[in-house]
Amino acid sequence: MFADAVERGYFTHNPVSGLRWTAPEVDDTVDPDCVPNPVQVVRLLEAVRRLPGRGPHLYAFFGCMYYAGMRPAEVIHLKKAQCRLPSSGWGLLNLKGGIVTAGKEWTDDGAVHETHSLKRRAAKATRPV
Incomplete structure (x- = not known):
């Protein structure tokens, strides 16, 4: 990005050329204490399904996310x-x-x-x- 600005004459030199940065390590594990257990999921989904209006739609939406691991x-x-x-x-x-x-x-x-x-x-x- 800054190299293009230097090339076009906006800067005389790249102001971040000496900057070194590495992305921090990410812990991709899921904390089991933050995930509802199967009994809790059934109760949550049933409560959502009973909501008026979009309840059945959201029931299917969250069911797909939980049971199929979908985004x-x-x-x-x-x-x-x-x-x-x-x-x-x-x-x-x-x-x-x-x-x-x-x-x-x-x-x-x-x-x-x-x-x-x-x-x-x-x-x-x-x-x-």
Whole structure:
């Protein structure tokens, strides 16, 4: 960034050329004390499902996040055709992307939302869960 400014004549030299910085290590582990247990999740989801209006929608949304380990953007992008749901037992969801809110100033077509590929995957990759 600053190299471009020097090249264009905005600066005589790069003011951060001697700066060295390394990203701090990140602990990606989840603290089990912060995650609800299966009994608590059932109670939480049932309470959400009973909410008037969007309750059933949010029940499905949070259920996908908990039981399938989906990101919010993936749940929003999920279509019925991607779901193989038996009448009982576990099913299969074939994830194909996510809907993210970028803001109309940051999208090519002025839309508020953009469809992206799955995080850290090739553009057309899918993820079965």
